[in-house]
Amino acid sequence: MxxxxxxxxxxxxxxxxxxxxxxxxxxxxxxxxxxxxxxxGESGSGKSTLARAIAGLLPGGSHVGGDLIWSGDTPVPxxxxxxxxxxxxxxxDPLLSIGAHLVEVLRTHLPLSPRAARDRAGDLLAQVRLxxxxxxxxxxxxxxxxxxxxxxxxxLAIAAGPALLIADxxxxxxxxxxxxxxxxxxxDLAEARxxxxxxxxxxxxxxxxxxxxxxxxxxxxxxxxxxxxxxxAAPQAEYTRQLLAAHLDLSSPPLVxxxx
Amino acid sequence: xxxLTVTDLSKTHHGAxxxxxxxxxxxxxxxxxxxxxxGPSGCGKSTLARMILRLDRPDAGAIRFxxxxxxxxxxxxxxxxxxxxxxVFQDPAAAFHPRATVQGALAEALRLHSGMPRAAWxxxxxxxxxxxxxxxxxxxxxxxxxxxxxQQRVAIARAIATxxxxxxxxxxxxxxxxxxxxxxxxxxxxxxxxxxxxxxFIGHDLAVVRAISHRIAVMxxxxxxxxxxxxxxxxxxxxxxxxxxxxxxxxxxxxxxLP
Numbered sequence: 409m410x411x412x413x414x415x416x417x418x419x420x421x422x423x424x425x426x427x428x429x430x431x432x433x434x435x436x437x438x439x440x441x442x443x444x445x446x447x448x449g450e451s452g453s454g455k456s457t458l459a460r461a462i463a464g465l466l467p468g469g470s471h472v473g474g475d476l477i478w479s480g481d482t483p484v485p486x487x488x489x490x491x492x493x494x495x496x497x498x499x500x501d502p503l504l505s506i507g508a509h510l511v512e513v514l515r516t517h518l519p520l521s522p523r524a525a526r527d528r529a530g531d532l533l534a535q536v537r538l539x540x541x542x543x544x545x546x547x548x549x550x551x552x553x554x555x556x557x558x559x560x561x562x563x564l565a566i567a568a569g570p571a572l573l574i575a576d577x578x579x580x581x582x583x584x585x586x587x588x589x590x591x592x593x594x595x596d597l598a599e600a601r602x603x604x605x606x607x608x609x610x611x612x613x614x615x616x617x618x619x620x621x622x623x624x625x626x627x628x629x630x631x632x633x634x635x636x637x638x639x640x641a642a643p644q645a646e647y648t649r650q651l652l653a654a655h656l657d658l659s660s661p662p663l664v665x666x667x668x
Numbered sequence: 669x670x671x672l673t674v675t676d677l678s679k680t681h682h683g684a685x686x687x688x689x690x691x692x693x694x695x696x697x698x699x700x701x702x703x704x705x706x707g708p709s710g711c712g713k714s715t716l717a718r719m720i721l722r723l724d725r726p727d728a729g730a731i732r733f734x735x736x737x738x739x740x741x742x743x744x745x746x747x748x749x750x751x752x753x754x755x756v757f758q759d760p761a762a763a764f765h766p767r768a769t770v771q772g773a774l775a776e777a778l779r780l781h782s783g784m785p786r787a788a789w790x791x792x793x794x795x796x797x798x799x800x801x802x803x804x805x806x807x808x809x810x811x812x813x814x815x816x817x818x819q820q821r822v823a824i825a826r827a828i829a830t831x832x833x834x835x836x837x838x839x840x841x842x843x844x845x846x847x848x849x850x851x852x853x854x855x856x857x858x859x860x861x862x863x864x865x866x867x868x869f870i871g872h873d874l875a876v877v878r879a880i881s882h883r884i885a886v887m888x889x890x891x892x893x894x895x896x897x898x899x900x901x902x903x904x905x906x907x908x909x910x911x912x913x914x915x916x917x918x919x920x921x922x923x924x925x926l927p
Contacts, residue, residue, distance in 0.1 A: 656875040664881070
């Protein structure tokens with residue numbers, strides 16, 4: 409982490425309008441360019457608030473304390489920061505073709521002719537490994553499966569070449585097979601495009617698949633942050649140990665005895 | 669003698685295009701055991717659950733439950749028999765009336781199925797809440813004020829309120845945080861032991877399904893592609909889909925360790 413950070417948070421605190429207590433407080437965090445950071449925590453931990461604060465997507469009237477410092481100019485959401493939500497339907501207009509979605513984002517942020525934007529849109533769908541990307545440009549959101557719509561949402565998020573992609577529970581609504589493909593896709597895209605990635609999840613197992621570092625949040629506070637291998641092998645916070653203990657894989661003891 | 673036997677069940681959805689949702693599906697669940705049914709989105713596992721719950725009818729095939737021709741039951745007989753086969757779905761909020769209280773949701777199940785006098789309900793409701801590790805003083809609370817994990821415990825309490833022999837759990841833990849998921853898995857195992865319940869535990873995550881299941885059936889594109897004892901299916905998977913589901917389970921190895 410000798411790079412100049414892409415982003416530094418110093419004592420970041422967020423209180424939603426009308427909320428009696430902060431959703432997030434005392435957050436100190438540095439994100440390096442090209443770094444893949446997983447932010448893990450349970451419902452109400454503040455992990456989505458952190459993602460939205462960084463992306464500039466907090467609701468109006470939210471009170472933000474502390475500092476959020478970018479290394480360059482203040483980023484433009486949608487151009488310099490891409491955001492992928494849990495429900496891809498939220499970023500897709502049912503009446504607009506996939507190609508029209510992509511061309512609109514591309515031409516809003518980049519000086520491209522309609523023709524060049526159309527070509528770039530097809531390339532983007534190929535990069536997110538959508539089958540038959542050129543034909544998919546003509547399709548509409550309802551014609552795609554949940555996993556394919558999430559690939560399209562990722563293509564939209566990376567269209568303008570952001571320095572940072574934030575995925576907020578982007579795989580939680582998908583089955584495990586599609587989940588594994590999307591995690592691999594996000595990891596590969598971040599590496600191929602030299603883009604930083606913030607992967608927000610409640611699943612420490614998924615975080616382990618792609619992150620350079622893991623940050624653990626609980627009740628709006630950072631419990632610990634460290635390199636993935638260290639957090640998994642030698643967690644410092646009791647809460648991280650609980651999350652690790654709750655992880656299920658084939659090495660977990662079964663709860664019942666198998667029968668013939 | 670199996671508690672539930674599904675034989676050659678088939679169903680085709682006739683929409684914009686014909687989809688064979690189930691093709692000759694057969695499986696059985698013994699009293700007191702858990703059969704895990706695992707498969708990806710759209711494989712037909714929820715369609716099968718809806719047939720077993722009598723929320724939808726198959727085109728062909730038979731279902732026997734507790735010695736009865738389950739698909740032949742009608743009206744009053746069906747309503748009475750439903751107490752023996754209960755369900756828990758993924759989203760507890762959708763399963764309850766939006767303004768229902770905890771005791772209201774449980775009283776509804778007692779009224780429909782138990783034949784218990786109204787005067788005994790309050791005691792029974794307190795007992796049910798205790799069985800699912802909830803404080804009895806939650807009874808008057810609106811369900812909407814409970815956490816997701818608490819709501820799912822109420823859904824489980826409602827399912828066991830009628831004294832069922834089989835509970836169908838359709839992605840019942842999929843929306844929960846992992847630590848809550850672990851505690852509810854442990855609760856289900858305890859209730860199975862205490863009450864002699866059988867479960868049909870449906871999910872897409874083999875790591876979760878395998879933790880609680882005695883036997884596992886794997887479903888792909890409307891067909892059962894593999895069935896066997898959980899240890900055998902995991903150690904010696906026969907179907908390609910089973911191998912893919914095993915490979916997709918995230919482990920706690922850092923990314924550098926992956927191929």
